[in-house]
């Protein structure tokens with residue numbers, strides 16, 4: 103089982119969109135996938151079509167109450183399960199501070215199900231707090247979505263520093279697997295400039311395919327659908343399909 107965090111402390115760069123749609127395509131390609139929603143906003147949970155108000159337990163109860171992981175996991179479709187989040191998870195950030203092994207709680211829980219999935223994708227919150235630390239301690243790999251816009255590189259060095267710190271202190275195996283360029287607009291010179299800059303710096307770490315700006319990707323979650331369910335012929339769908347193929351072909355999973 104490979105555990106991959108979708109990480110960037112910036113909000114609105116496409117973490118949740120990537121987690122949901124990559125999960126869906128990898129499941130379609132036959133991988134057994136667990137999507138973990140680590141963001142108190144619960145956007146991945148809602149976006150994939152789970153009604154948060156109906157949840158008896160969520161990831162909060164896994165991390166802080168020791169509720170069994172299998173009692174919380176929801177099957178969404180063939181090969182795709184979800185560990186859902188809701189707003190109570192925001193409290194965990196503070197409640198974890200005084201707890202023993204506060205950074206390794208998610209890892210311990212995921213270890214219990216390591217024979218049941220090929221890949222776990224974790225949708226990280228837009229911060230570098232204890233929830234993100236739990237995600238990174240549990241992960242083998244990181245995928246960093248970067249939005250092709252003016253402030254794309256801002257905050258990136260802080261992110262890389264944090265990753266290095268976690269490697270040193272908590273998880274020596276942690277590896278940046280890939281950078282994903284999102285919301286690429288081929289009409290804008292800026293998109294190309296950002297893309298060139300990122301590729302010059304990160305080289306083969308950058309996915310060859312980019313995710314274009316595509317309205318269908320924005321619409322799909324409001325119907326609780328993944329992009330392949332909502333409009334499989336859209337440019338957004340085709341792009342995430344290609345990214346899923348790259349994930350498999352590059353040997354990340």
Ligand code: ADP
Pocket residue numbers: 112113114115116117118119120145228284285286313314315316317319320321338
């Ligand atoms: P994050 O999880 O990093 O905060 P989201 O995945 O929630 O980012 O994306 C932020 C917003 O941008 C959402 O409204 C989402 O629907 C939209 N969005 C994400 N990717 C694209 C895209 N490629 N094209 C158009 N809109 C997108």
Ligand code: MG
Pocket residue numbers: 117118119141145225226
């Ligand atoms: Mg998000």
